[in-house]
Amino acid sequence: TLSERLTGALSDLRGKGRLSETDIDATCREIRIALLEADVALPVVRQFVKQIKDRARGAEVSEALNPAQQVVKIVNEELIGILGGETRRLRFAKNPPTVIMLAGLQGSGKTTLAGKLARWLKNQGHTPMLAACDLQRPNAVNQLQIVGGRAEVEVFAPEPGNGVGDPVDVARRAIADAKSRQYDVLVVDTAGRLGVDEDLMRQASDIRDAVTPDEILFVLDAMVGQDAVNTAEAFRDGVGFDGVVLTKLDGDARGGAALSVREVTGQPILFASNGEGLDEFDVFHPDRMASRILGMGDVLSLIEQAEQAFDAGQAEAAAKKMGEGDFTLEDFLEQMMSVRKMGPIANILGMLPGAAGMKDQLANVDEKHLDRVQAIIRGMTPAEREDPKIINGSRRLRIANGSGVGVTDVNQLVERFFEARKMMKNMAGQFGLPGMGGGGR
Ligand code: GDP
Ligand code: MG
CATH class of the missing domain: 1.20.120.140 (SRP54, nucleotide-binding domain)
Incomplete structure (x- = not known):
């Protein structure tokens, strides 16, 4: 991939x-x-x-x-x-209803999206209504009604039995209805074709002209690969749109459509769908998508945070102390906290060369354990942190009680600390370094 x-x-x-x-x-x-x-x-x-x-x-x-x-x-x-x-947010009209028109090929996911969008809008405190302007396929109106039912939103549909209706007329009446009943967003579902053709473009632009949408969203099936770009260009030229919704990202192992469509059409991606379920849909965040692709x-956020949290002076001093065997529990606590500032420890370790092969172990790094360690050190007096050798039996008991752990936890921490300190000193000696330095540059 x-x-x-x-x-x-x-x-x-x-x-x-x-x-x-x-x-x-x-x-x-x-x-x-x-x-x-x-x-x-x-x-x-x-x-x-x-x-x-x-x-x-x-x-x-x-x-x-x-x-x-x-x-x-x-x-x-x-x-x-x-x-x-x-992140490009949806724009709402100053005078409701905000009209959002969905355009795209048949099967791209418009009707499904209409439901998701309406549900999402509703969760945001809006009062959305759906308009069934796909009168092409026999079952399309019914499909939108089902989708609307699931999303628990109102659907404006043409009365059945009047023959093939006019989608432009339905769209107009839907707006009037939304206005009079004070729905604040109208999502207009439209018909698609299997391929780009003139009829499709004409119908879409007729609806567009009739309802002057605040947002025309081009709905694009992310799984279609290179063809996506051509379709997007055709819709841009034929109807025009303000934003893109990528659907079926759950099935898109490659990511090509996502990476191309914005550059090719000049229009931003607003939402992404990643499943058939009503909730499998979200605002599209370029930064999150980028890290997913990477x-x-x-x-990545660690890299960002490392740049912010990195304090060269402090790291140097700590490394020097480690090398000289003077590293104290206070230093350890400081280091641990500045590392943990960057996020979950498993991720930080994951950045180390070779750590990719240790995924399973990393997943087991227990943040709770680290919390415990932190609590134990916090429960010590400054003198104890500075010179852990003075921590005798009664001190251990006091620390354990004060930090809500068992005495064995305190014992373990202190013993491991001594071992680690010895090891650091030996390593530094082996490499002839005053400290451990080097790694971060
Ligand atoms: P329309 O013709 O553009 O209205 O497309 P539909 O909304 O009818 O969707 C076509 C098919 O794609 C349906 O079977 C949907 O369930 C499916 N679908 C829509 N969006 C997604 C998605 O994000 N992921 C997956 N896996 N399927 C989707
Ligand atoms: Mg449809």
């Missing part, structure tokens, strides 16, 4: 102290292949890779991040950029 390939390309950079031109070229080549295989449109791929290359070459030496992390950061930022940057989830 795209995630795996990108992660692979980027993990080759791990452990490199400095990136050569060759490293950057090789990584960019891998990224290019990954994107092409994911069906990302060629012009988008070209632009993307060029941008990564330029920025990776020009990257400044960073205190907080190593070169691999810097490239991950750049790739992530560029991904967010082509996905649209900021397959590095929280690692």
